[in-house]
Amino acid sequence: MKFDLTDLRIFLSAVEGGSLTAAALQNNIVVAAVSARLRKMEVSFGLPLVERTGRGIRPTLAGDILVGHARKVLDDTRKLEVELDAFSEGRGGTIRLLSNTNMLSEHMPQLLGSFLRQNPDIFVTVADKPSMEVVNLLRNGEADIGIVASSADMTGLERWRFVPDRLVLIVPGDWALEGPVAYARILDHPLIALNTTVALSQFLRRLATELGRRANIRIRVENFESLCRIVECGAGLGIVPESAARRYGRDMGFRTLEIADGWAERELYVCVRNQQQLPLYAQKLLLHFQTYAEEAKNAAFREAAIVKI
């Protein structure tokens, strides 16, 4: 391992404080330890990170590059702690939100971002679970709000249409495939897929099993961006939400095809056990979701109109 969260923390204090001494004080360790950690990082990167001026230190160019990343990483770890702590304390004002797949990385950032800005005293914890489990957890009261695919059995839960979520097939630019393609035919080709822990992956595997087949997965990747990039290189086909295909399709050289099967035409639902019994702040988020869904619909219309012009 090249470095450590403590390394980053100490490095940052040093740069911000302008001296190793400052970093040592701030982190309750001795200057020698700071010096050692810094040196260790420098040799492992093979780069000087700070310039020793005899009156303190200043980051070198490399150090400045590190600063940006270190801030980000530490910031994320802080959020991690905050969110898990909030969850563990069951603190009033913590909403437990479940989504069906990472695909919601399409909508959630803006959606939650603006909500959290407007309500800085509310915490939201997010987790990715298969739709099936989401509805169970909602029923047991272990979560407040869930986003699930229309395929799930939502009996006994209150629900609202959220956004459409059609799955599409993406193929390398020079691949000879056309028109709506059936999953059975897709399975003839090598595929690029997401991690097995992601709901979408599990869903597709089950589907293949039902056809008595097995998908020929070439690689599994972390997110849709990587997936698209690998498809672009011609390594295989990929199945992604239309929003992702549109998003990355502009810059990448793959083509987007319809999937013939009915399940590709998904719809996402917002789902709760009982809106009335929900804490007020959770109802507030629910409302936020609903207005967002409205806006998304309008935006789609507007886009269509512009294209017409």
Added chain:
Amino acid sequence: MKFDLTDLRIFLSAVEGGSLTAAALQNNIVVAAVSARLRKMEVSFGLPLVERTGRGIRPTLAGDILVGHARKVLDDTRKLEVELDAFSEGRGGTIRLLSNTNMLSEHMPQLLGSFLRQNPDIFVTVADKPSMEVVNLLRNGEADIGIVASSADMTGLERWRFVPDRLVLIVPGDWALEGPVAYARILDHPLIALNTTVALSQFLRRLATELGRRANIRIRVENFESLCRIVECGAGLGIVPESAARRYGRDMGFRTLEIADGWAERELYVCVRNQQQLPLYAQKLLLHFQTYAEEAKNAAFREAAIVKI
């Protein structure tokens, strides 16, 4: 410390592999060590993170929340390594980019994101330096492209207008201040500012010194979002780029006022030593910047048009 990068890595392998054994194999340690690490995390969070089923493990709800964050943190550390390694090797295809302030977090994400997607074999390293140093580093050939404020002395460098970057004053909603305000008058009030390492902070402090005054900084924060939020709470005034004020102003309760002084009317420039001598891939990025600047200008026009309607 509650956890460690190694903890996260191992936790993720365990969840993805579905067992501690799998995680142990993948990380070249013994199962007992994995177990110990997991337990340590669980007690420090005060939460069970996985459910032991006797036939492996499955993440609990809390565990699933952690998964998302762990992925993000580890992903960031990977990017950190990649970027610093690229920088240290001076690898062909690495562009060294400098910006004058973190304000570029306004433009850079989309800008670099789309560029890197279109050119997956090019690396870009980014660092934040005061404009003055940026121009020096460019002159010495220690960096390829810089973004600097118009205030810097760019003689001997080639430059293009990038985007306007007016500084504005933000005040809590119930504060009684109006119209264009001079910096001398701003200094009468408590201020919220960024870290001292950020160029903008240094610039403002120097400005105060020239007036023979000292800013009364209440708190220093990491980024403009936190700054805006604290101003919103009524803790003091803040000086931020107009883009940030617009971005957060929609959701927050502060007002935006003009700053009377001339330096508030900044303009950002893209700056290089010699376009011809630049490596081809760096010229490509330069071009990308130029088209982006064009688009931004057009978008501004379009927005103005819509408002008129």
Added chain:
DNA sequence: TTAAGCTTTCACAATTGGTGAAGGCTGTTT
């Protein structure tokens, strides 16, 4: 030149983290 303020080095101590074997639990197989 002195003094103050930094960083580095080094031997040593403390803490942390890993090892491997033994044991217990669960679900499967015969």
Added chain:
DNA sequence: AAACAGCCTTCACCAATTGTGAAAGCTTAA
């Protein structure tokens, strides 16, 4: 029903990492 295979936990022990405190060297300011 009993043996089995796979998995997690515990524990005593050992190795590696990390922090400590003192001494020394360097740079700037008075």
